[in-house]
Amino acid sequence: MKGISVKKNEDFSQWYTELIQKAELADIRYNVRGLVPYRAWASITIRKMYRVYEETLERKGHLPLIMPTLIPERNFRLEAKHVEGFSPGVFWVTHGGDKELEEKLALRPTSETALYQMYSLWIRSYNDLPFKRYVSGQVFRYEGADTRAFFRAREFHWIESHDVFATEEEARQQVIEDMETTYEMLQDEFAIPIIFFQRPEWDKFPGAVHTYAADALMDSGKVLQLPSTHLLGQNFSIPFDVKFIDENNEEQYGYITCYGPAISRIYGAMIALLGDDNGLVLPWDMAPIQVVIIPIYSSGTKEEVLVKARELETTLKKYMKETIIKLDDRDYVSPGEKFNEWELKGVPLRIEIGPKDIQNEQVVAVNRISGKKERVKLVDLKNYASSYASNFTKELKEKYSVQFETQVQLAQTVDEVKKAIGENKIVCSGFCSIDLDGEPCAEIIEKEVKAFVRGKRVDSEKHKFEKCVVCGKPAKETIYIARSY
RNA sequence: GGUAGGAUGGUCUAGCUUGGUAAGAUUUUUGCUUCGGGAGUAAAGGAUCCAGGGUUCAAAUCCCUGUCCUGCCA
Structure with missing residues (x-):
């Protein structure tokens, strides 16, 4: 069977596994445990998520950095609680070819200890502050056997921003900004309802003064930890020597915050929460294809319908330049199968056009959230499509916004x-x-x-x-x- | 971490108990008929039976080791 064989609310685990396989999101057959190749359909969305997140961070004053993936052991050992917290989860590189390395190198499980080493060289005076940077990339953590694609893996994809301030008050403000950013991204862009908690002392990020973490409210009362932001205070700036000369020409240690939205995990939450029995449902801007046009014809009407369908494609593309529109004119696949396939893949808007529609100068528009079919006159289609586009994510948000x-x-x-x-x-x-x-x-x-x-x-x-x-x-x-x- | 299952064409599964020609569905390719919610039909293609070792005249099948996957419990 090509569709998902179980109902989401009857066997979530099976549903999720089938969704990932059948919508071609990831392939868990890669032969290293916990490392998962993401297939094209998921990769496109994940890159869109990165883009919107990075743009937002940059608008809020962060600049991008590209950092090495390997961190020398000695950096790692500088902050005692950090080492203690992360040590069991580190992949170590111990050899270069056949030769044992003099110093082990950690595959970064997070980048504090790589970044702050450099921050101590880059930050000189109060004029350099605030110093706000972000890194996008993969990190590695040696998780237990309980891995699951996107939710928990041994390699995952995230953004981490690391900001240095002259005062603790500014750092606290940054933590608040990070939480606002999270609401903007998760709730407004990705339609995932969240709530922020200050984590208890025993559950903090290793080395943090305070940890604030968003929990996504999944159905059935379970929660999933999504982005967290940490007030590190001077816990790292002292061992890493991140200091600056203040207005009075005195050396001061900076106050640091870090924020880590795990894009791959947010993707997992998004597909798990928004999906339904027919498959994936994606927010409008996150869908790899936003509009699919399906021509419906019999042998006598094939040419006529295809010509009209191509016209429709051209007109819509001209009108909606930002929108990704696909005409599915494969003639070896029946319309019914196309309907199911694109629903499985979560295309937000389907437009059907057949002989009857051509006669009536209309198309049939089908909503991915409600499944409702609507006849739309060709002359009204431009307006219909653009208002559909601007409402779709809102509709999705309302559907899942749990009080x-x-x-x-x-x-x-x-x-x-x-x-x-x-x-x-x-x-x-x-x-x-x-x-x-x-x-x-x-x-x-x-x-x-x-x-x-x-x-x-x-x-x-x-x-x-x-x-x-x-x-x-x-x-x-x-x-x-x-x-x- | 404990424990129980599992790995066979691209995919899903049968075959294993009782060793002896690897089987079916689906997918793919081609032809014809189709097409408003997962089309029908005919033919063709497709396998180091997870890896390594052992037992045997003979191993997908029995034994050992390893790797990976899944479920349940902590």
């Missing part, structure tokens, strides 16, 4: 947490602390409920609790607990 509050259930005891998680809810509870002294309580939640403390909301919080849901001590924080992918 966060409606997924949330309050809980006062561990049993209530367990019950609510079992009902696919995100749980809101009181918690003794999100500093390290709260970790034992979090471990109990992990063990008993098999869900994780995601942290406290970054935007406003209206719920207040007296006691910690686990230990019963006074609750310092209101936190959220959820299952994650």
